[in-house]
Amino acid sequence: SQQGEEDPQALSIQEGENATMNCSYKTSINNLQWYRQNSGRGLVHLILIRSNEREKHSGRLRVTLDTSKKSSSLLITASRAADTASYFCATDDTGNTPLVFGKGTRLSVIA
Amino acid sequence: GAVVSQHPSWVICKSGTSVKIECRSLDFQATTMFWYRQFPKQSLMLMATSNEGSKATYEQGVEKDKFLINHASLTLSTLTVTSAHPEDSSFYICSTERSSYNEQFFGPGTRLTVL
Numbered sequence: 295s296q297q298g299e300e301d302p303q304a305l306s307i308q309e310g311e312n313a314t315m316n317c318s319y320k321t322s323i324n325n326l327q328w329y330r331q332n333s334g335r336g337l338v339h340l341i342l343i344r345s346n347e348r349e350k351h352s353g354r355l356r357v358t359l360d361t362s363k364k365s366s367s368l369l370i371t372a373s374r375a376a377d378t379a380s381y382f383c384a385t386d387d388t389g390n391t392p393l394v395f396g397k398g399t400r401l402s403v404i405a
Numbered sequence: 406g407a408v409v410s411q412h413p414s415w416v417i418c419k420s421g422t423s424v425k426i427e428c429r430s431l432d433f434q435a436t437t438m439f440w441y442r443q444f445p446k447q448s449l450m451l452m453a454t455s456n457e458g459s460k461a462t463y464e465q466g467v468e469k470d471k472f473l474i475n476h477a478s479l480t481l482s483t484l485t486v487t488s489a490h491p492e493d494s495s496f497y498i499c500s501t502e503r504s505s506y507n508e509q510f511f512g513p514g515t516r517l518t519v520l
Binding site: 395 | 447448450451454509510511514
């Protein structure tokens with residue numbers, strides 16, 4: 295069964311705007327990861343945040359993690375049309391276990 | 406990061422035929438690989454965990470006799486969809502995990518269309 299939920303399910307913004315996607319999960323985790331998936335393509339790993347971390351940055355990406363609320367957010371700043379994709383959060387509880395994915399947010403960035 | 410390949414990248418077959426999908430870990434040995442399925446506009450759902458040298462572990466609701474998994478070597482796992490039906494049409498993705506990276510590496514996926 296799926297661990298978490300992303301919201302919104304779909305998001306449409308103008309190029310240059312920031313996009314914020316949220317992910318909630320149900321059980322305790324070891325790590326939380328965000329992936330991007332372009333239509334019909336495989337997954338691209340964006341960022342991993344460990345359960346003892348609260349915030350992480352990578353380029354235009356900012357991820358926060360609130361383990362007390364069992365939630366995470368992904369912020370993409372200064373969005374570009376190329377950022378159009380589905381974004382998934384995924385959690386794991388220990389090493390070498392499969393990831394459990396949320397349902398994803400479909401982001402459309404309009405030029 | 407590690408490289409995982411899948412073959413074929415897409416396949417179209419007739420209903421009732423069997424289709425084999427290969428997943429290869431190209432630059433490290435993977436004792437464990439995972440197979441996911443993704444229906445259009447939905448999230449990835451774990452199908453099974455493939456263990457080298459032993460039987461795969463299937464998720465609830467996944468028929469082990471229909472989705473045959475063979476992990477014969479440390480770099481290759483295969484998923485065979487037997488007697489495929491149109492409802493099996495999906496995107497199948499495998500992944501491996503290198504524990505030191507604490508990250509899963511995904512293959513590019515295989516799109517299966519059953520007519």
